[in-house]
Amino acid sequence: MVDIPQHVVIVGGGFGGLYAARSLAHTSVHVTLIDRRNFHLFQPLLYQVATGALSPANIAAPLRSVLSRQKNVTVLLGEVKSINARGRRVVLADEEIGYDVLIVAAGVRHHYFGNDPWEQLAPGLKTIEDATDIRRRVLFAFERAEREHNPDERVKWLTFVVVGGGPTGVELAGALGEIAHYTLRNDFRNIDLMQTRVLLLEGTDRILPTYPPELSTKAKHDLERLGVTVQTGTIVTDIQPEYVTAKTADQVQHIDTHTILWGAGVQASPLGKALSEATSVPLDRAGRVIVEPDLTIPGHPEIFVIGDLANYSHQTSKPLPGVAQVAIQQGRYAAKLITARLKDSAAQFPPFHYNDLGNMATVGRASAVADLGRIKLSGFIGWLAWLFIHLISLVHHENRVLVMIQWAWSYFTRNRAARLITGAAADRPIS
Amino acid sequence: MVDIPQHVVIVGGGFGGLYAARSLAHTSVHVTLIDRRNFHLFQPLLYQVATGALSPANIAAPLRSVLSRQKNVTVLLGEVKSINARGRRVVLADEEIGYDVLIVAAGVRHHYFGNDPWEQLAPGLKTIEDATDIRRRVLFAFERAEREHNPDERVKWLTFVVVGGGPTGVELAGALGEIAHYTLRNDFRNIDLMQTRVLLLEGTDRILPTYPPELSTKAKHDLERLGVTVQTGTIVTDIQPEYVTAKTADQVQHIDTHTILWGAGVQASPLGKALSEATSVPLDRAGRVIVEPDLTIPGHPEIFVIGDLANYSHQTSKPLPGVAQVAIQQGRYAAKLITARLKDSAAQFPPFHYNDLGNMATVGRASAVADLGRIKLSGFIGWLAWLFIHLISLVHHENRVLVMIQWAWSYFTRNRAARLITGAAADRPIS
Numbered sequence: 001m002v003d004i005p006q007h008v009v010i011v012g013g014g015f016g017g018l019y020a021a022r023s024l025a026h027t028s029v030h031v032t033l034i035d036r037r038n039f040h041l042f043q044p045l046l047y048q049v050a051t052g053a054l055s056p057a058n059i060a061a062p063l064r065s066v067l068s069r070q071k072n073v074t075v076l077l078g079e080v081k082s083i084n085a086r087g088r089r090v091v092l093a094d095e096e097i098g099y100d101v102l103i104v105a106a107g108v109r110h111h112y113f114g115n116d117p118w119e120q121l122a123p124g125l126k127t128i129e130d131a132t133d134i135r136r137r138v139l140f141a142f143e144r145a146e147r148e149h150n151p152d153e154r155v156k157w158l159t160f161v162v163v164g165g166g167p168t169g170v171e172l173a174g175a176l177g178e179i180a181h182y183t184l185r186n187d188f189r190n191i192d193l194m195q196t197r198v199l200l201l202e203g204t205d206r207i208l209p210t211y212p213p214e215l216s217t218k219a220k221h222d223l224e225r226l227g228v229t230v231q232t233g234t235i236v237t238d239i240q241p242e243y244v245t246a247k248t249a250d251q252v253q254h255i256d257t258h259t260i261l262w263g264a265g266v267q268a269s270p271l272g273k274a275l276s277e278a279t280s281v282p283l284d285r286a287g288r289v290i291v292e293p294d295l296t297i298p299g300h301p302e303i304f305v306i307g308d309l310a311n312y313s314h315q316t317s318k319p320l321p322g323v324a325q326v327a328i329q330q331g332r333y334a335a336k337l338i339t340a341r342l343k344d345s346a347a348q349f350p351p352f353h354y355n356d357l358g359n360m361a362t363v364g365r366a367s368a369v370a371d372l373g374r375i376k377l378s379g380f381i382g383w384l385a386w387l388f389i390h391l392i393s394l395v396h397h398e399n400r401v402l403v404m405i406q407w408a409w410s411y412f413t414r415n416r417a418a419r420l421i422t423g424a425a426a427d428r429p430i431s
Numbered sequence: 432m433v434d435i436p437q438h439v440v441i442v443g444g445g446f447g448g449l450y451a452a453r454s455l456a457h458t459s460v461h462v463t464l465i466d467r468r469n470f471h472l473f474q475p476l477l478y479q480v481a482t483g484a485l486s487p488a489n490i491a492a493p494l495r496s497v498l499s500r501q502k503n504v505t506v507l508l509g510e511v512k513s514i515n516a517r518g519r520r521v522v523l524a525d526e527e528i529g530y531d532v533l534i535v536a537a538g539v540r541h542h543y544f545g546n547d548p549w550e551q552l553a554p555g556l557k558t559i560e561d562a563t564d565i566r567r568r569v570l571f572a573f574e575r576a577e578r579e580h581n582p583d584e585r586v587k588w589l590t591f592v593v594v595g596g597g598p599t600g601v602e603l604a605g606a607l608g609e610i611a612h613y614t615l616r617n618d619f620r621n622i623d624l625m626q627t628r629v630l631l632l633e634g635t636d637r638i639l640p641t642y643p644p645e646l647s648t649k650a651k652h653d654l655e656r657l658g659v660t661v662q663t664g665t666i667v668t669d670i671q672p673e674y675v676t677a678k679t680a681d682q683v684q685h686i687d688t689h690t691i692l693w694g695a696g697v698q699a700s701p702l703g704k705a706l707s708e709a710t711s712v713p714l715d716r717a718g719r720v721i722v723e724p725d726l727t728i729p730g731h732p733e734i735f736v737i738g739d740l741a742n743y744s745h746q747t748s749k750p751l752p753g754v755a756q757v758a759i760q761q762g763r764y765a766a767k768l769i770t771a772r773l774k775d776s777a778a779q780f781p782p783f784h785y786n787d788l789g790n791m792a793t794v795g796r797a798s799a800v801a802d803l804g805r806i807k808l809s810g811f812i813g814w815l816a817w818l819f820i821h822l823i824s825l826v827h828h829e830n831r832v833l834v835m836i837q838w839a840w841s842y843f844t845r846n847r848a849a850r851l852i853t854g855a856a857a858d859r860p861i862s
Contacts, residue, residue: 038570038852055486057849064618065850074620077574077852095578128853139469143508147526187495189505418488419496421469421508422559 004342005029005100005302009090011080011271013040013063016105016307016327021073023335027342031073032097034090038062038077041128044324044390047168049131051138051175052183052419056128080106080271085278085300101302103334104271104289108308108322111267111286118239122260125168134261136421138176141259142184143421145191152256158196159257161244163236165202165209167361169263170219173200174364177226183419198227199255201234201246203264208361208369210321215369218378222363236264266322268309279303284311284319293351295334304337306330312352320354329354360386435773436460436531436733440521442511442702444471444494447536447738447758452504454766459773462504463528465521469493469508472559475755475821478599480562482569482606483614483850487559511537511702516709516731532733534765535702535720539739539753542698542717549670553691556599565692567852569607572690573615574852576622583687589627590688592675594667596633596640598792600694601650604631605795608657614850629658630686632665632677634695639792639800641752646800649809653794667695697753699740710734715742715750724782726765735768737761743783751785760785791817 006029010017013035021033039060048054067073082091083104089096110124123133138160145157158180162173180196200207200223206216207223207230220230231246234253238245244260246253268287276283281297282290288311291297295304295312307327311319320326333352340346358372360382368382377385437460441448444466452464470491479485498504513522514535520527541555554564569591576588589611593604611627631638631654637647638654638661651661662677665684669676675691677684699718707714712728713721719742722728726735726743738758742750751757764783771777789803791813799813808816 038574038850055488055849056853057486057851060851062618062850064615068617075618076578077571078578128851132853140508143469147507147509184495186499187493187506418486419469419493420488420491420559422487422563 004344005338007032007099008101008103008338009034009097009099010103010105011035011090012105012107012307012309013037013075014043014105014107014307014327015324016107016331017103018063018066019328019331020103020105020304020306020335021067021331022070023332024338025070025072027072027339029072029101029338029342032076032099033063033067033073034076034078034080034092034097035063036077036079038064040066043126046125046128046131047171047175049128049418050125050134050172051179052135053175055418056132060128082274083271083278083303085275085303088302099302101304101338103304103306103331104275104309105305105307105327105331106269106271106309108266108268108286108288110262111265112262113265115239118262121239121241122163122262124262124266125172126266132422134172135419137259137261138179139419139421142180142188142191142193144258146188147190154191155195156242156256156258158191158193159255159259160196160198161255161257161260162198162200163239163244163260163262164264165200165204165207165230165232166263167208167359169200169202169261170207170223170361170363172261172263173198173228173230174223174226174362174367177223177228178364181227194227196227197229199229199231201236201244202230202232203235205232207232211359211361211369211371212376215371215376215378219361219363219369222367222369222379226364266308272305272309275303275305281305286311288319294337294349295330295352304334306334312354314351315354321359323359325357326354360389362386435775436769438463438530439532439534439769440465440528440530441534441536442466442521443536443538443700443738443740444468444506445474445536445538445738445758446755447538447762448534449494449497450759450762451534451536451737451766452498452762453501454763455769456501456503458503458770460503460532460769463507463530464494464498464504465507465509465511465523465528466494467508467510469495471497474557477556477559477562478602478606480559480849481556481565481603482610483566484606486849487563491559513705514702514709514734516706516734519733530733532735532769534735534737534762535706535740536736536738536758536762537700537702537740539697539699539717539719541693542696543693544696546670549693552670552672553594553693555693555697556603557697563853565603566850568690568692569610570850570852573619573622573624575689577619578621585622586626587673587687587689589622589624590686590690591627591629592686592688592691593629593631594670594675594691594693595695596631596635596638596661596663597694598639598790600631600633600692601638601654601792601794603692603694604629604659604661605654605657605793605798608654608659609795612658625658627658628660630660630662632667632675633661633663634666636663638663642790642792642800642802643807646802646807646809650792650794650800653798653800653810657795697739703736703740706734706736712736717742719750725768725780726761726783735765737765743785745782746785752790754790756788757785791820793817 008029008031010033039062042059045059063075078092080090089098112118141157148154162169176198208216235247244255272287272289289305290311293314308322313319360370362368368386370377370382370385439460439462441464470493473490476490494506509523511521520529543549572588579585593600607629639647665677667677675686703718703720720736721742724745739753744750791801793799799817801808801813801816
């Protein structure tokens with residue numbers, strides 16, 4: 001039996017944490033939401049920032065502003081370092097905050113499979129800074145190619161390698177193909193953009209391996225139409241500043257390039273490990289917390305783990321995927337179970353059940369694949385479905401309208417107005 | 432007599448350089464535009480980015496995209512280090528580029544009057560990175576205040592000092608007053624935002640000293656209505672991480688604060704000095720190049736200096752102000768004179784004459800002062816005039832429409848959606 005909770009602490013303002021906080025409106029608990037950043041990020045559209053179609057503010061909503069009217073929520077900017085499960089306190093660098101119920105929704109980071117030096121050479125796409133860094137690298141490569149007199153070097157600047165054929169890799173590769181062959185077409189004088197090579201390398205035998213095979217085939221076809229070379233069965237074995245080494249079944253491949261993007265792997269936030277040290281909860285190989293059917297951890301009904309950080313294996317044979325819908329539904333579930341405890345009706349509460357609404361990935365301009373269970377969409381219809389579902393999910397109404405207008409404009413003009421080379425490194429003289 | 436020019440090199444893609452390049456369309460010359468950045472920046476709206484109302488991409492247009500249809504222009508991303516005037520070449524780090532005519536439009540930077548360490552403590556507002564840095568500092572100060580238990584420290588986090596009462600300082604101070612007293616009003620739980628202090632310190636006896644006195648008085652009144660404390664006759668004598676020292680006629684003032692913004696002084700780009708070393712052209716005290724009545728420099732009719740980098744004193748007793756209109760008109764003039772040389776009709780060409788269209792500055796939400804010669808506007812009417820003139824001046828039509836929508840939304844909701852704490856420093860844990 002659990003005491004009536006009064007103070008709920010939520011760590012992480014992503015989809016899981018934010019929806020948990022919102023679902024606790026109109027209850028008697030006080031909620032403290034702690035995040036390292038001051039905004040909620042709509043990660044599914046991050047690749048659009050990386051490729052210059054949208055601005056960071058289009059896909060990020062200040063947490064304070066999203067929650068300003070919900071008076072039972074306090075937002076704190078800070079980083080939780082560890083958890084004192086016995087004393088029921090989260091530990092920040094300069095203070096500790098007590099809780100009655102803790103919801104850990106700290107998400108995942110990139111994972112380079114033990115090859116940490118690769119991180120500097122092949123950035124992944126998880127944060128706003130990742131996105132503007134990728135944008136800078138891609139645009140800078142075309143600028144350097146334009147000024148390059150050595151033809152071999154020029155080819156290296158016009159070669160882009162995307163590692164990993166999951167949704168992020170597919171979306172990045174598609175957008176790169178579109179930029180090279182359409183958006184920038186008239187912008188350069190010395191280089192021929194049709195010589196741009198975009199390579200998508202995937203280790204398994206098809207891209208989008210978690211989707212139905214027919215959608216993988218459609219996505220491959222759409223990418224090829226955008227000038228992307230798709231190589232499956234290809235494992236990257238080394239990444240260096242000016243080349244990538246990859247292994248296929250029968251050969252070793254050496255690819256000269258200055259621009260490598262990482263869409264291959266993620267691992268759990270270090271908070272998973274901290275939680276395991278504090279409570280002995282088991283972790284899976286990716287560092288995710290293995291949770292109970294009610295999303296709590298063994299022996300600690302007051303601690304929930306939700307979203308990408310949670311490994312929930314009670315519904316199907318494999319863990320639920322790390323997508324926004326799982327996090328949202330888990331955040332709502334945790335809030336409902338807490339509310340039931342307030343009313344002393346938690347005993348009959350059913351276990352968490354994920355209602356799969358389907359999966360989607362875009363493939364360049366105006367094409368997408370959508371797996372909605374019995375319905376499988378692709379091409380323009382898939383893209384319209386993708387557009388509709390993503391737009392209605394944007395947290396802020398303002399963003400929704402502005403993003404729609406910006407997109408409509410980008411769509412009809414094939415323009416990407418936000419292609420700015422910015423950041424500390426961009427201000428460094430390049431020549 | 433000058434030879435018929437075939438290749439015009441323009442250094443700098445600000446207002447002067449961009450309008451010169453555009454005005455050379457439909458001529459026989461080839462134009463090379465060199466800039467350190469890949470975009471043209473609409474600097475008059477930079478303070479809107481610094482205060483979270485607009486995104487960087489709203490006020491920046493990729494130079495390649497602006498000039499993509501003008502086939503006689505090549506855009507190069509690079510930094511000109513020096514000028515070989517005898518050999519008629521500009522020198523970049525890795526190559527030299529020859530010219531027949533050179534237009535130097537490299538602009539100005541911040542100036543801390545010999546107190547270089549102040550730059551780290553009190554950032555100015557000239558680049559996109561400056562704007563996002565200021566945005567980060569301001570938003571972060573409110574976040575720290577929310578988490579601060581020591582009341583004295585909290586006051587320091589809620590005190591903002593703006594140094595310099597010119598247009599930039601007035602616009603920043605007004606926007607800060609608005610943010611504290613309106614935008615963020617419902618966002619915090621532990622702090623009372625009405626305790627926020629915004630101080631605007633100006634050395635002379637009135638703010639906006641280059642405007643007519645009645646507009647200075649109106650602007651001061653509008654700022655005070657937004658909760659800004661305006662102190663004239665106040666010279667800053669020291670800036671330290673946690674305080675500012677200022678001197679008035681009869682006392683020395685010590686102001687505790689964590690957030691200091693610089694709107695006080697600018698100096699010429701180092702390219703002015705490089706040009707002077709190459710050609711012996713005289714510079715003024717701010718390092719600006721003193722130009723001839725036709726904007727060229729003595730002994731070098733093939734070198735023009737325009738925009739903020741030029742000191743043009745042939746029209747009135749003092750140099751023309753460093754505003755966009757001067758740069759635009761000078762860029763057009765230089766292009767016309769070059770075109771006249773192509774037609775061998777340059778001998779009768781009149782000297783440059785600045786057509787003063789007026790000056791404007793905004794003071795917080797929906798209020799501005801405009802000095803249009805005989806017509807002087809202030810308050811809401813001034814703001815509408817300001818809005819209209821700035822919107823129609825935005826280089827890209829897309830930006831114009833999107834910025835207008837974003838502004839209309841901000842205006843009616845007093846919201847500032849782009850208030851993101853981003854950048855390398857933002858990703859560093861703060862607690």
